[in-house]
Amino acid sequence: MKRFLLLLAVLALAMTACAPAATPTPAVTREVVVTRVEVTREVEKPKATVRLSGWAANPQETALLESLLYRCSLKNPDVVVKYEPITGDYWAKIKTLVASGEEPDIYYMDIFQFPFFVSKGVLVPLDDYMAKSGVKKEDFIKTLIDAFTGPDGKVYGIPKDFNTLALFYNKDLFAQAGIPEPNENWTWDDLKNAARKLSDPAKGIYGLGVPADPGRFPIFVFQNGGRIMTPDFKDTLLDSPEVIEAAKFYTSFRAEKIGAIPADVGVDWQGTGFGQGKLAMVFEGGWLIPYLREQFPNLKWGATFPPKGPKGRGNLIFTVAYVISKNSKNPEAAWKTIECLTSEESQTVVLSTGFALPSRAKLTEHEYFKTHPESLVIFKGAEFGTPFMWGLRGDVVNEQMGKALERIYLEGQDVGASFKQAAEEVRKALKEQQ
Amino acid sequence: MRIRRRQLGEWIAAYVLLSPYLFVFLVFNVFAIAYALYLSFTYFDLFSPPRWVGLGNYLYLLRDNLFLQKAVPNTLKYVAVVVPVQTVISLLLAFALDQEIKFRRFFRTLFYVPSVTSSVVISLIFLWLFKKTGVINQLLGLSIDWLTSPTFALPTIMIVNIWATTGTMMVIFLAGLQDIPVTYYEAAMIDGANRWQMLRHITIPLLRPVIFFVVTMGVIGCFQVFDQIYVMTAGGPLDSTTTIAYLIYKWAFQSTTPFMGRASAVAFVLAGMILIVTVIQRRLIERPGEV
Numbered sequence A: 001m002k003r004f005l006l007l008l009a010v011l012a013l014a015m016t017a018c019a020p021a022a023t024p025t026p027a028v029t030r031e032v033v034v035t036r037v038e039v040t041r042e043v044e045k046p047k048a049t050v051r052l053s054g055w056a057a058n059p060q061e062t063a064l065l066e067s068l069l070y071r072c073s074l075k076n077p078d079v080v081v082k083y084e085p086i087t088g089d090y091w092a093k094i095k096t097l098v099a100s101g102e103e104p105d106i107y108y109m110d111i112f113q114f115p116f117f118v119s120k121g122v123l124v125p126l127d128d129y130m131a132k133s134g135v136k137k138e139d140f141i142k143t144l145i146d147a148f149t150g151p152d153g154k155v156y157g158i159p160k161d162f163n164t165l166a167l168f169y170n171k172d173l174f175a176q177a178g179i180p181e182p183n184e185n186w187t188w189d190d191l192k193n194a195a196r197k198l199s200d201p202a203k204g205i206y207g208l209g210v211p212a213d214p215g216r217f218p219i220f221v222f223q224n225g226g227r228i229m230t231p232d233f234k235d236t237l238l239d240s241p242e243v244i245e246a247a248k249f250y251t252s253f254r255a256e257k258i259g260a261i262p263a264d265v266g267v268d269w270q271g272t273g274f275g276q277g278k279l280a281m282v283f284e285g286g287w288l289i290p291y292l293r294e295q296f297p298n299l300k301w302g303a304t305f306p307p308k309g310p311k312g313r314g315n316l317i318f319t320v321a322y323v324i325s326k327n328s329k330n331p332e333a334a335w336k337t338i339e340c341l342t343s344e345e346s347q348t349v350v351l352s353t354g355f356a357l358p359s360r361a362k363l364t365e366h367e368y369f370k371t372h373p374e375s376l377v378i379f380k381g382a383e384f385g386t387p388f389m390w391g392l393r394g395d396v397v398n399e400q401m402g403k404a405l406e407r408i409y410l411e412g413q414d415v416g417a418s419f420k421q422a423a424e425e426v427r428k429a430l431k432e433q434q
Numbered sequence B: 001m002r003i004r005r006r007q008l009g010e011w012i013a014a015y016v017l018l019s020p021y022l023f024v025f026l027v028f029n030v031f032a033i034a035y036a037l038y039l040s041f042t043y044f045d046l047f048s049p050p051r052w053v054g055l056g057n058y059l060y061l062l063r064d065n066l067f068l069q070k071a072v073p074n075t076l077k078y079v080a081v082v083v084p085v086q087t088v089i090s091l092l093l094a095f096a097l098d099q100e101i102k103f104r105r106f107f108r109t110l111f112y113v114p115s116v117t118s119s120v121v122i123s124l125i126f127l128w129l130f131k132k133t134g135v136i137n138q139l140l141g142l143s144i145d146w147l148t149s150p151t152f153a154l155p156t157i158m159i160v161n162i163w164a165t166t167g168t169m170m171v172i173f174l175a176g177l178q179d180i181p182v183t184y185y186e187a188a189m190i191d192g193a194n195r196w197q198m199l200r201h202i203t204i205p206l207l208r209p210v211i212f213f214v215v216t217m218g219v220i221g222c223f224q225v226f227d228q229i230y231v232m233t234a235g236g237p238l239d240s241t242t243t244i245a246y247l248i249y250k251w252a253f254q255s256t257t258p259f260m261g262r263a264s265a266v267a268f269v270l271a272g273m274i275l276i277v278t279v280i281q282r283r284l285i286e287r288p289g290e291v
Helices: A002-018 A025-044 A059-075 A090-099 A114-119 A127-133 A142-147 A171-177 A188-198 A218-223 A241-255 A270-275 A288-295 A331-341 A344-353 A361-365 A373-384 A394-411 A415-432 B002-039 B056-063 B065-098 B104-116 B119-129 B135-140 B153-179 B182-190 B195-223 B227-232 B244-254 B260-290
Strands: A048-053 A079-083 A106-110 A158-164 A166-170 A206-209 A279-284 A301-304 A315-324 A385-387
Touching: A048 A331, A059 A079, A059 A331, A059 A344, A079 A331, A090 B244, A106 A114, A106 A331, A127 A331, A142 A158, A142 A315, A142 A373, A142 A385, A158 A331, A158 A373, A166 A171, A166 A373, A171 A188, A171 A279, A188 A206, A188 A241, A188 A279, A206 A270, A218 A241, A218 A315, A241 A394, A241 A415, A270 A279, A270 A288, A301 A373, A315 A331, A315 A373, A344 A361, A361 A373, A373 A385, A394 A415, B002 B260, B056 B065, B056 B260, B065 B104, B065 B153, B065 B195, B065 B244, B065 B260, B104 B153, B119 B135, B119 B153, B119 B227, B153 B195, B153 B227, B182 B195, B195 B260, B227 B244, B244 B260
Parallel strands: A048 A079, A048 A106, A206 A279, A315 A385
Antiparallel strands: A106 A315, A158 A315, A166 A279, A166 A301
16 A cells, blocks of 8 residues: 555656646646545455466467456456466476476466476365365366375365377278278277278378377277386386287387388378378377367368277376465465366366366266267276376386387387386486485 | 876776676676586475585486487587588688679678578478478488488488588688788789698688687587477487487476486586587697697
């Protein structure tokens, strides 16, 4: 208050000083008095300001968030949310902001990065806030809310949306090869037989995209009953028989020239190769759908669950939550904002725009899925999915998994030897963790 | 007494005038470097306070395969190829454009354009040119995975960088060439020297300080190569383009658990390497010129 008045006084002085000599001074003074009354009223209703940061994926998603924030501002008139998207390297930026204590009150948290943040105690546990406002864990898809639960059993993030992998297929290529389109009962053998019939290396067409990508390969491990890490994340299982067997199957596609990595077909990302009709099948997430719609509107495609492996289904879950910073001066206001952004109402809006799959379990029944079966496939993938998270040194696990596949692809190394080498490197890194 | 007081006045004036720069220098250079040096002796993950580990980070480097077998050899290879090649090419270009040829100004501008272009933009353009189905393969009638093959990725980045920096070096050489008084050449001509002799005994010796400058700048720039790698290969495939500077970034910012201490240690090792090479160079290039 005092500061405002002081500022006004200075302003008044400045205005008087700046006023041209010809202007009658009294008129100016009167104006200032009017302003003063207005500001005093304003100050009587204090608003809590919270800052919210996320990565800026694309203009549409930013617009979606802004429209949700507008709805929330009507619901919580006493909270002002300042949206500060971060462009460029989000994690480098957010980590340095946390280090200097200047991070936003609310920010996006990817499950892959979550273990480090939670282990360092820089996030606010949300259980008490949830209890107070009647938000139940059961309202959210179990795997998602469990993923953002810390080792102490407390919830540290409210999942905002998620993705899983689906088997996308090119309908025209299937028709040309004269084979039935994939369905949810497919097995590994069906996948391989189809890839064999779909491939035509002379024309640069391959059956399946099999990139050296740690964000794709693990579904085969899960379908084979294996794991990437032990349940406590203290050791890796990259050299276990289940993983090596899965890797042998995964890499056999390219070895038999019925599968390809993106570079083989001259693209950076297999989604592009799929759109161009060079890859008949790819495992991708919901992000491929708007991309295909915009870039390849004439492509006829479908999507179904990834095939069952020897040990049943398996999938990866990519998920992002809203978290509250321990440094937040307004955790109450921050919680109100998160509560509103993840409310059933907001999540329904998210779903109907088609940009992301919301985290509320109840929305399976939503009519949007009746007209968008491919999104339902990705939504339901969560039921048998594992979060994309390998513990505190997830970066090394990812890197070594990718390199193990690259060594097999680019240097012709033996599958077993390559994954053993990867496991050793991961163990070394886990030991170096001081 | 009087003189002393005047000197004092001059000193004060000098330091007052210098103070804005000195302030920035102290805060953003001296303090930052000193703090990084301190961090290099600690374990620091950004979220917890730094913990003193003595020489731990430096000793770690001595047994880390990524540093010893990839980053250091890759960086040395890179410097050993790029510096001589870009120096020779830019010197030849400077000789050519120092002659009275047609469209001289046009060519000078043309060769300098890459130097004023953002390195990220250059990297993105070359990323497209070097695709398997890209222009370079089409022109050469090849089908090489330039950037996704462990054999070709580093040479590809070398080519891009040589292309991008040659123009800058050329301009510096041009300035150096035009600094050499014409009278020397006239005198040499009267003495009956041929072009080769003039180059060997007049141009090269008088250009020595410029050559030293260009090579030093080239060495420092090459030791610190980062942007092209960040954009084009991200250190891959199979670490074939992981250089020391990229490793600093990788450990500091790409790790789920940041290793700021280890990254700082690498930064100081890199600075030490650059210092040593520059001192050796000074001995080799500059001394004979001065005598």
